[in-house]
Amino acid sequence: MFPNLQTKEMLASEEELAPFKSFSSRMAALDYTVCLHSEVFVTTQGGNFPHFLMGHRRYLFGGHSKTIRPDKRKLAVLFDNPKLSSRSFKHQNAKHEVS
Known part of the structure; x- marks a missing residue:
């Protein structure tokens, strides 16, 4: 990843x-x-x-x-989803970044 x-x-x-x-x-x-x-x-x-x-x-x-500085709680939810594609992960993670 x-x-x-x-x-x-x-x-x-x-x-x-x-x-x-x-x-x-x-x-x-x-x-x-x-x-x-x-x-x-x-x-x-x-x-x-x-x-x-x-x-x-x-x-x-x-x-x-x-x-x-990622939002660790929201990032844990993303990592917990084994079906999440890398493209979707990238998009979702960008929304939850603290700074």
């Missing part, structure tokens, strides 16, 4: 990630760095991580960074 989604595991080899694997704070720092430099950031949780990240992205990119 999301063909351009990238994760730190996709961007780095096992050998590159090995020194970080046993340290959750270092893995979180890698997540932060990947999200910071991405073209689009989609928030999936509340808390400090996405708020700091959105602010940092606004600062770095002069307020021109694409951040998507």
